[in-house]
Amino acid sequence: MFFLENAEIIRNDRVADGIYELECSASEIAGNGDPGQFVHMEVKPYSVESVSPLLRRPFSLYGVTREQGTISILYRIRGKGTSILAQVKPGEYLSVLGPLGRGFTLPAEGSATLLVGGGMGIAPLVYLADRLVRLSCDVNVLYGAETASELVALDKLQQEGAKCHIATMDGSRGYKGLVTDLLTCISEGEPTRMSTGKQACTDIVYSCGPLEMMAHVAKFAKERGIPGEVSLESYMACGVGVCLGCALRLRNGDASYAKVCSDGPVFSMAEVEFGAGEGEVRQ
Amino acid sequence: MFFLENAEIIRNDRVADGIYELECSASEIAGNGDPGQFVHMEVKPYSVESVSPLLRRPFSLYGVTREQGTISILYRIRGKGTSILAQVKPGEYLSVLGPLGRGFTLPAEGSATLLVGGGMGIAPLVYLADRLVRLSCDVNVLYGAETASELVALDKLQQEGAKCHIATMDGSRGYKGLVTDLLTCISEGEPTRMSTGKQACTDIVYSCGPLEMMAHVAKFAKERGIPGEVSLESYMACGVGVCLGCALRLRNGDASYAKVCSDGPVFSMAEVEFGAGEGEVRQ
Amino acid sequence: MNLETDLGGIKLADPVVMASGTFGYGFGYEGLIGPGDVGAIITKATTREPWAGNPPPRIAETPCGMLNAIGLENPGVEVFLSEYLPRLRKSGAVVIVNIAGRTFEEYVELASMIGTAKGVRGIELNISCPNVDMGGMQLGTSPDMVYKIVDSVKQVTHLPVMPKLSPNVTDIVEIAKAAESAGADAISMINTVQGMAVDIETKRPILGNVFGGLSGPAIKPIALRMVYQVYQAVDVPILGGGGIMSAKDAIEFLLVGAKAVSVGTGTFINPRLAMEIKAGIEDYMARHGHTGLHEIIGAAIL
Amino acid sequence: MNLETDLGGIKLADPVVMASGTFGYGFGYEGLIGPGDVGAIITKATTREPWAGNPPPRIAETPCGMLNAIGLENPGVEVFLSEYLPRLRKSGAVVIVNIAGRTFEEYVELASMIGTAKGVRGIELNISCPNVDMGGMQLGTSPDMVYKIVDSVKQVTHLPVMPKLSPNVTDIVEIAKAAESAGADAISMINTVQGMAVDIETKRPILGNVFGGLSGPAIKPIALRMVYQVYQAVDVPILGGGGIMSAKDAIEFLLVGAKAVSVGTGTFINPRLAMEIKAGIEDYMARHGHTGLHEIIGAAIL
Ligand SMILES: Cc1cc2nc3c(=O)[nH]c(=O)nc-3n(C[C@H](O)[C@H](O)[C@H](O)COP(=O)(O)OP(=O)(O)OC[C@H]3O[C@@H](n4cnc5c(N)ncnc54)[C@H](O)[C@@H]3O)c2cc1C
């Protein structure tokens, strides 16, 4: 069940260089959206009719405030659509379609969970962490970014009660290097003391970010027999499963393709063929 | 000689329902633009690259402040381009090409001049009136609009020192009816006492507005042997004479067409074939 | 006000039709718009056997348009008839089935299978999909083959048959005439225009299939021109579309001779577009004092 | 960095060429951009006698595009040679003359007149203008006629001859091959795509000529696809264009095989576009470590 809402923009703030957080009122979507689901947003200037950029743009739910009926997204400027989106002012309206897709599978209450996010991939994990904490789960987040200033979701994660472990490529905060290196530290009991030896004390792993990162996380999880899920991207037209534009070949799929928009965007790590170059990278 | 300026928007104010006055810095255009010339403006939102609407939009110079290096235009929202233009905020930049075209022929100092403008057609006449007053001309403006609130240029005209005679279709100010009816009043010495009998004491007539209005003015001028000029419109692509898109068939033209953008937009009334449906209406 | 129209025997309560491949099997936008809310729905292309479609990426945005290279992915006619058609039938929608094949025989077999199924009101012959190696574009670009396929299909079904023309031809009129003379009940136009997109950073075509079909507002001027030309040349009704994003666009197609209009890509941007177009046509007709669609269909033909 | 390129014997210092009909005779944007600032300029179509062109309106904006129906208005070859060419010659610009005719004989006569004029570096054969009753589109859509016209023109001139192909054809490759086998030195593509626009308030076509040629970003995907196809099929160099509005767009054409690119409609929006594209290509090449254009031409062909 999804909705088409003419959403008033409440905030659209630059939170780091080229990164924005947008909050808008969309009460139906707020009331129904689960972590890992996304919205398909019209991108147009000044609420003026426009056919360029033509298609809607998909963004993961980053936060939801059910009481106030608002949702938020976190996005990076990549091309024309996001450039225009970044200029939209509070008080303007954009059409938002959602919540769309299959979100993350939530574990049993009190589970130990590991979330690995890189760059904008953190967005769906932040909403997920919120839900997991409410489910009394132990929530460890490995959060990677280029540099400290791009760790824009850190406060929110910490407020939610997630334990955050940081990696930046330039070492400006936390571990210097790939966020996936933290996985090894974890499995060696250092520095996060989450686990000892090969048997990580994590019931489930969730990941979203660059494809290579997710591939690495999937390998890690597989080796340790931990179930896991990833959130993928694809070019999308309809966002609801009718156009077959977002096709993704799954590992054990028969001849046919999965649809990222409606069979995903969240898939079991075991299903995804990371080498295949399908699905887009979110950086 | 014309220029391409990246003009900062200084003001873009709604001056009546659907009517806006935009002022921007464009020092070269301000320094060189004459009454009746126009600018060809890029219309895009937020200074973000955009190919829709694709073409520039032509607007007559409405005012020029040489000292400050600014120009202004007066425009009515008609379609997509002007809708977007109306949303542009001070501080944003738009590319402006100009001054373009052949403006009005200025009369000898101290001439008696009659300006007849309807709707947005008043725009070039306001800048013309300013110049005529500086030339110590006697400037009578017949100014028509739908309703009093749309007489947005009246203050400016009066400040410049022009004598204004008003007609509104709904009679909310001045004469009730067509502005061209005032011509008859004039020639009959009522109510403006500009002239008596058939011999109007006007050396030259200038007009801009709906085609039917200009046709009427041209007929009036012809009957009385007064020379006159009109400013015409046309769909335009280049605005500078290279594309041949703005073709207009003149009365005594040979087989070939005139270009509204570079042979005009101001033409001698005697040249224009008003019945032909060529040239666009400015309302 | 009367919005009824007729596509060669397919009676429509209003002239807005959901284009093939952009509305699935009618229920993808449930809650927002259903197959019973529109004049008719044309289902995603159905083939004899299941087709896997093209490798991704299948979609690329272009200026005021999009390219798609879905490659006619579909589960095959048997699944269509057993799984999708029953639900559509129950909805009471006017269902037109778009069929595609690699050979004449496939078209004929599909048409006869569909002709005996309950709840189908017409067949749209997809002879113009530019994304398939065999059949596909080659088929729809030769008048002789268009004649042959329409003629063969007509012989095995009593349903109205509406070939869907490819714009990727030198002379659309010649193709339309061939279709008419073979007995086509209506003509659907236009399918997508073949195009491509390139990524300058990877130095590779964006689409997995290299080429794709261009749809959306970018192609509207081309589609209008072709409808205008074909309307003057044939007597069968035209379902016109390509780039319709508003009631204004739809009215343009009616004015150049379309008896009904198809909305495709526009639905992705505004799922409720078809219903808004219907309302917008009513407004327009009221404003211009028209009471029936026939008063505007073809009115702009000089 | 080396931006030099060669269009079948026409040597260009950089690959950005001003498209015919969008830059007049080179001096319309004086002060902003001149004929010597670009790789080459192709002049507005020249005919044997003066042509008046089509009745207005001649221009309509469409989504991400524009229609034009100028109808080849021009003062005729004699005026071109006596009034416009001398100034162009003095500027030192690389001048390619676009010629159009109603008959073979006119093309041949024009080509021989121009071939003996000083300061012309090549001839572009406009066999694709969709706005003329005779000649025009019909001509450019038949491989036989394309062969014949290229062949005839080649016989009367030593200048490089570059036919400009119409996209309004079923099989652009077939046309390109005909041109090549007739001795074309290069191929220019694409001309505008035939389209139309309608005003729903007046219920009339917007253009005085009803149909016009679509140009601008809307047609870029179509143009890229055609260049890609033709590059694979012929050996002569291609001047590619259609909808180029940025260096990125221009690079896309180079990647699918164009040896030089033409900028048309884009100049109306940004008069200095051609120069900015040249700079943008240089940036791109520097960023990707390329030193010559040949390293990117055709690099995206699979
Ligand atoms: C399910 C899903 C969730 C997403 N969530 C987020 C998020 O939370 N935050 C965020 O910053 N980004 C997210 N993205 C990516 C986001 O949709 C793209 O960055 C955005 O569409 C780019 O638009 P643009 O116009 O700025 O870029 P464009 O100018 O269109 O292109 C720039 C690049 O963006 C990518 N892109 C363009 N359109 C799409 C599309 N429709 N789908 C996927 N990739 C595209 C292409 O790789 C392209 O090269 C998500 C994508 C998907 C599919």
Ligand SMILES: Cc1cc2nc3c(=O)[nH]c(=O)nc-3n(C[C@H](O)[C@H](O)[C@H](O)COP(=O)(O)OP(=O)(O)OC[C@H]3O[C@@H](n4cnc5c(N)ncnc54)[C@H](O)[C@@H]3O)c2cc1C
């Ligand atoms: C020399 C000249 C001076 C002008 N001065 C003024 C002025 O001072 N104030 C003012 O309000 N308007 C002026 N106009 C008209 C103005 O250019 C159009 O109203 C504007 O381009 C409409 O753009 P749009 O995108 O809003 O409308 P669109 O959505 O493009 O179309 C709405 C209508 O506007 C007209 N139009 C569209 N494009 C053009 C164009 N390039 N040239 C002419 N008409 C067009 C058409 O009749 C069309 O039906 C002038 C036009 C010309 C040629």
Ligand SMILES: Cc1cc2nc3c(=O)[nH]c(=O)nc-3n(C[C@H](O)[C@H](O)[C@H](O)COP(=O)(O)O)c2cc1C
């Ligand atoms: C994603 C997508 C899938 C399509 N699939 C089909 C199809 O299966 N069969 C068909 O005949 N046309 C198909 N089309 C073409 C549309 O039905 C329509 O003819 C075309 O897109 C032009 O209309 P539009 O601009 O309104 O989209 C498809 C178009 C798109 C965008």
Ligand SMILES: Cc1cc2nc3c(=O)[nH]c(=O)nc-3n(C[C@H](O)[C@H](O)[C@H](O)COP(=O)(O)O)c2cc1C
């Ligand atoms: C206003 C206008 C006039 C044109 N005149 C000619 C012409 O005289 N001869 C010709 O071969 N092409 C002509 N063209 C086509 C262009 O040269 C070019 O091939 C086409 O516009 C596509 O490129 P673009 O999208 O960059 O404009 C004209 C195009 C426009 C827009």
Ligand code: FES
């Ligand atoms: S985006 Fe249309 S099916 Fe997924």
Ligand code: FES
């Ligand atoms: S608008 Fe191009 S010649 Fe006038």
